[in-house]
Amino acid sequence: MRPTSLEGLPPTDNTEALEPQRTAPARSVVRGFMYAALGLGMMILFAGLAWSIRGGMEPPSTELETAPQTNVVSAPDPQIVSFKKGRLAYQVHCTRCHGPEGRGDGPDAMALRPPPRDFATRPWSHGETPEAIRAVIRQGIPGTAMTGWSELLSPQELDAVVDYVGTLGPLPSQNTEASDARKALLRRAGFEPVEPTIAASPLTFEGLDGRKQTLDQEQGKAILLIFWGTTCAPCMDELPSLDQVAKEFADAPLAVLPICVDEPDDELVREVARTRTKHLPLFVDRTGLARIQYDVQTLPCAVLIDPEGRQVGRLQGGKDWSSETVQTLLRTITSQATDLK
Missing domain, CATH: 1.10.760.10 (Cytochrome c-like domain)
Structure with a gap:
């Protein structure tokens, strides 16, 4: 009986018999190359990840480390x-x-x-x-x-x-009638009188030119301290009217001192205030102590100091410094400085 398929029949050609023995090693070689390429790719991938992680954790390069630092905090006063x-x-x-x-x-x-x-x-x-x-x-x-x-x-x-x-303790003050009149004037201008008046705390700050300044340098003058911030919208709104005060009282015994307490970068402070001020001197607090010394809870905050060095009024929040009540208050308190001479 003749077979119906070729299975089981002996090969008729020696070449055909050797073909399976050739192709099996070839496939193994190809498979080996594939595994090697895959392993190499994985190694490259993991090496790249490791380099990326290491680069994020390592400190800046030597070039950056040796660059001059412009915002170094100065020693406390x-x-x-x-x-x-x-x-x-x-x-x-x-x-x-x-x-x-x-x-x-x-x-x-x-x-x-x-x-x-x-x-x-x-x-x-x-x-x-x-x-x-x-x-x-x-x-x-x-x-x-x-x-x-x-x-x-x-x-x-x-x-x-x-x-x-x-x-x-309060410093020696004027008579009761004059003191009451000043309190009324402070309240009309939006200030809360400091009762009893207390001596102004010592304070050191810097101009945008890097020069240090203290309140003692303004001795004998009335002082309007303004604590403000570059990210404070009411602070930005009041700068133009505050600038006008600085211009109008330039020859009076009044020191208008706006101190930025949220940003020590001179250039950033200058850029923020550039379009809003022309006559107003600007200062920064690099120590972070100004807000502590004057218990500043919110921005902006104004502290009025009389020519005798006493805190007499505080104002929280933005203010139109060009208002008539404010102008009257400032003229009155600067007249005290003139009387003391």
Whole structure:
């Protein structure tokens, strides 16, 4: 019986018999090349990922590291450091009796006889000069809860506390009638009177030319401090009218000091204010202490300081500085500087 297929028949040609033995090794070689190429591709891929990750984690190149830094924060002003040191010592040793603002209303005050000093009232029975304050702090007051600190403070710390306590009480002020009139004038202009008036905290800031300036340099003048920011819309809106004030009072004993507290970059501050100001000097706070020193919670914030160096009014929020009530207030307070000469 003849077979119906070629399966099982012996090959008729030796070449055909060897063909399967040739093609199997060839396929293995091709498969090997394919695996090798795939492995090489994976290695390249992982190497690229590793390089990318490493580049994101490594510090900038040497070229960038050696580039000059223009926004280096300067050392804190010694006056500010002393003020903060005195405030810290007061908070640790005094607030339980005298209270955080020196009003004699600390948590232990009710149990003390006689009650602790309210620094807002005058006269102080032991004197108000730095020497008198230093003597009380060092020696205490016999018969009261005020003990001496001579063993607790270094000379530098004692000086800092004396200076800080001196800022808690009001400085000698005008008569009651004149004081009431000034408060009414402040309120009409949108300011909240500072009651009692307190000494202006020391403050150091820089002009856009890099020069440092302090409030002491404006001694004898009325000072309008404006704390503002480059991302604050109300701040931007009030700059033109504030610029007009600077122009109109250029020859008066008034220092208008707008201090940018959210951006230390001089060029950015200059660019933001360029189209809004022509006569207004601009300053920056590189230390970040200005807002702390003057308890600035929102921007913009204005603090009015009289020619005797006292904070007399504060204003939160934007203001039209060209209004008649503001102009009257500024003319009145600058006239005090003229009277003091």
